[in-house]
Amino acid sequence: MTHGGPDALGAAPHDFSTNANACGPCPDALSAMEAADPRRYPDPLYTALRERLADFHQVDTRRIVIASSASEFISRITMAVARRGGRRIQVPPQSYGDYLRAAAAWGLEPVSRGADLVWCCDPSSPLGQPQEGLDACIEGQGAEATCVIDLAYEPLRLEGALSLTRERLNAIWQLWTPNKALGLTGVRAAYAVAPPGRDEMTAHLAALAPSWPVGAHGVALLDAWTRSTTQQWLEESRATLRSWKSAQREMCEALGWRCMPSVANYFCAKPDVPYAAERATALRAHGIKLRDAASFGLPGHVRLGVLPPASQQALRLAWR
Structure with missing residues (x-):
């Protein structure tokens, strides 16, 4: 199966392909x-x-x-x-x-x-x-x-x-x-x-x-x-992630993507055009990586971890 994260090009600056807490690392x-x-x-x-x-x-x-x-x-x-x-x-x-x-x-x-x-x-x-x-x-x-x-x-x-x-x-x-x-x-x-x-x-x-x-x-x-200090940091990070997630879903929907419901710090979406290998390669050249959800049994969909606003903006500009 495929997996998110770094690839042969190293770590993508805007890596939506993993579900790590984007507020981290925990101090x-x-x-x-x-x-x-x-x-x-x-x-x-x-x-x-x-x-x-x-x-x-x-x-x-x-x-x-x-x-x-x-x-x-x-x-x-x-x-x-x-x-x-x-x-x-x-x-x-x-x-x-x-x-x-x-x-x-x-x-x-x-x-x-x-x-x-x-x-x-x-x-x-x-x-x-x-x-x-x-x-x-x-x-x-x-x-x-x-x-x-x-x-x-x-x-x-x-x-x-x-x-x-x-x-x-x-x-x-x-x-x-x-x-x-x-x-x-x-x-x-x-x-x-x-x-x-x-x-x-x-x-x-x-x-x-x-x-x-x-x-x-x-x-x-x-x-x-x-x-307890770690758990307190985690609680505070969840509040930040909720705000980022709301903005990220709005951004994806503005691009014409159909977002699926989620209660976690990631969600699946169906882009307005197929997420083919050529598009994935082009996005990777812009420092952006998404997770193709076909290996999960969801062809035509991508999974996106929630990232900060700067990464969301990079995805929006590169996709268009």
């Missing part, structure tokens, strides 16, 4: 990483970090699983389910391609019900919308199914709230990747919160992990994520 997180000591290995069990994350989520420390990235955890939990006899996977209609890519590597068949591994995502990617029928999807799974909700964009939800009750959320696996919300996507670090009573599965996942999946800078990022 506290950046300072924490600058102070990190890369001369030494982290604690291989991440004892203090897991305790801080557990306190942040108000859960038992045994429920925290450290991962090097969301994609690494997706691959690892898919492997774990397959090794335990799982053969079927369920994903949302439009979703992150790594769910199915990992499933294909382990021979899991996509199904619409009765899956052994169920993926949810809210807000969804690429649409940035609440997942339709989320509660019913979780409720309908068998007791032996492994259900994971990808919460990569929950910290960047600009409208509404997650529809799940705390009890329902507590009953499934939660995957968190704070680097997007902190505007530091180049630092790979993630973690999952296991449902209670899944000690055997968490131990299996630990056994499948490489040694030191997260380095010193990733540990610093996840530690900073739990601080």
Whole structure:
């Protein structure tokens, strides 16, 4: 699948193709990483970090699983389910391609019900919308199914709230990747919160992990994520993003694009003319990059992360 971000030409000055928080980087997180000591290995069990994350989520420390990235955890939990006899996977209609890519590597068949591994995502990617029928999807799974909700964009939800009750959320696996919300996507670090009573599965996942999946800078990022000052900065950044998003949608609609609804810091739109390779190349020459949504199952659409007004103006001028 295609992915946003830097390419062979480097980083685009106006990169709408990723969903990182454009208000970042978060000052506290950046300072924490600058102070990190890369001369030494982290604690291989991440004892203090897991305790801080557990306190942040108000859960038992045994429920925290450290991962090097969301994609690494997706691959690892898919492997774990397959090794335990799982053969079927369920994903949302439009979703992150790594769910199915990992499933294909382990021979899991996509199904619409009765899956052994169920993926949810809210807000969804690429649409940035609440997942339709989320509660019913979780409720309908068998007791032996492994259900994971990808919460990569929950910290960047600009409208509404997650529809799940705390009890329902507590009953499934939660995957968190704070680097997007902190505007530091180049630092790979993630973690999952296991449902209670899944000690055997968490131990299996630990056994499948490489040694030191997260380095010193990733540990610093996840530690900073739990601080109240970081969460306050994030709250303030969401207010800014709401303003920028409103202006960006108005700009796109003025160009004749049809914008789809979204509650997150990104949205999909259908441009007034096809986003063909020639146009993408021409925009890239102007320092602008969009995300073609065809690989998400939305041909003819693009996904745009919300960027500051100067980048919006650059897109408007270059498109015309």
